[in-house]
Amino acid sequence: MRTTRVSGSSRVEARRAQTVREILDAAWQLAAQSGLDALSLREIAARVGMQAPSLYSYFPSKAAILDALFEDGNSRLGDVLASVHEALPANAAPRRRLVELLTAWIGFCQADQARYRLMFTSALPGWQPSESAYRSSLDNYQRLSDYLALAGVTDPGDLDLCTALSAGLVAQQMANDPHGDRWSRRVGEVVDMFLLHTASRDRRAARPAKGTS
Amino acid sequence: MRTTRVSGSSRVEARRAQTVREILDAAWQLAAQSGLDALSLREIAARVGMQAPSLYSYFPSKAAILDALFEDGNSRLGDVLASVHEALPANAAPRRRLVELLTAWIGFCQADQARYRLMFTSALPGWQPSESAYRSSLDNYQRLSDYLALAGVTDPGDLDLCTALSAGLVAQQMANDPHGDRWSRRVGEVVDMFLLHTASRDRRAARPAKGTS
DNA sequence: GTCTATAGACGGATAGAC
DNA sequence: GTCTATCCGTCTATAGAC
DSSP: OOSOOOSTTHHHHHHHHHHHHHHHHHHHHHHHHHOGGGOOHHHHHHHTTOOGGGGGGTOSSHHHHHHHHHHHHHHHHHHHHHHHHHHSOTTOOHHHHHHHHHHHHHHHHHTOHHHHHHHHOOOOTTOOOOHHHHHTTHHHHHHHHHHHHHTTOOOHHHHHHHHHHHHHHHHHHHHHOTTSOTTGGGHHHHHHHHHHHHHHHHHHHHTTOOOOO | OOSOOOSTTHHHHHHHHHHHHHHHHHHHHHHHHHOGGGOOHHHHHHHTTOOGGGGGGTOSSHHHHHHHHHHHHHHHHHHHHHHHHHHSOTTOOHHHHHHHHHHHHHHHHHTOHHHHHHHHOOOOTTOOOOHHHHHTTHHHHHHHHHHHHHTTOOOHHHHHHHHHHHHHHHHHHHHHOTTSOTTGGGHHHHHHHHHHHHHHHHHHHHTTOOOOO
């Protein structure tokens, strides 16, 4: 035993992974600063002290870089949501879980507008996340539906409703008050409204039924 | 009196207005077919049988064309909302008014994805509606707040909440089921939820008060 | 792996003849 | 008003030397 193996083949792999990391960080920085549309290979390369064609040693195309950013963003969001989860007491009420989840999500979006646009609006000229990149986003969606299930909300239609409420809040927030809280401060109100709605409707639906056995 | 004057100076003005109309129609058609990002002066011009530079006789820049499209879209949306308004009986319940307004709006968005993106998402590379173009969108927003006022909803915060609900429904619909009704069919449910929420909260707020006189 | 050089395409906008 | 010709900028991506 000599050195700490990182993955496949020792140090060159590690060095390579570090360069990839630098490229992605430079891309995030550039996107945040100049907008997602201004992301060009030339500029990314310049930030890591390279010439543009050298990037092709690390990524086969610009789309691959965007895919990597998309996955990176979802991974970071996963960390945020996990830390929210860990900070909650084990017996936290479902209402509180939902409020804190959504609040953290909106905060995550507000922290970087370009990242928000990349991850949550499909509005980038010639790009769509690849299928494998897209899969990386499903874990975070899963966390939302887990929390909803804790609140007794299991109907898929109600999940759709909840995603629409969340998407609407964050979209209005990002578009009209990106650094404020004009919409995000209503998260608690919206969650109450939503849970009351689903609960009371379930109650109504349950009344006519007389048991299935 | 000879001929029907259209605006300033007789026939040349009318002919000019008609060409402008043709240009905008060609632009809508191109955007719907090839996407908003593919809108190029060359392609627009080709569709009206011109060369690209000739467009500069009608618009000073590409941004001016986008502004005109934005205003045109808002004008058409105004027509749609007005016809919904006229079709409603004078004594229609506020709940019904809201449902039909939002349903019509979502239908309008679904009818043309590119138009939706131009009018309602600020996600076009280097363009923002000019201030005067933006003003053309306020009339339609006003219609929503008028209907909300009929339902007793006057608090600005509640208006924000309602725009978030609407924006969320339409965004999810456009992004995930552009030709279906997975979200739009829940408009009635959402309106009920919203109106119940505002009404019951107002009731709670009114209880502790004992009159202001 | 990194570089220089460049291909190849597309974009908005302008000059100036007709 | 419309055209041709063109400027000048952007971009991704590739070829090939080192």
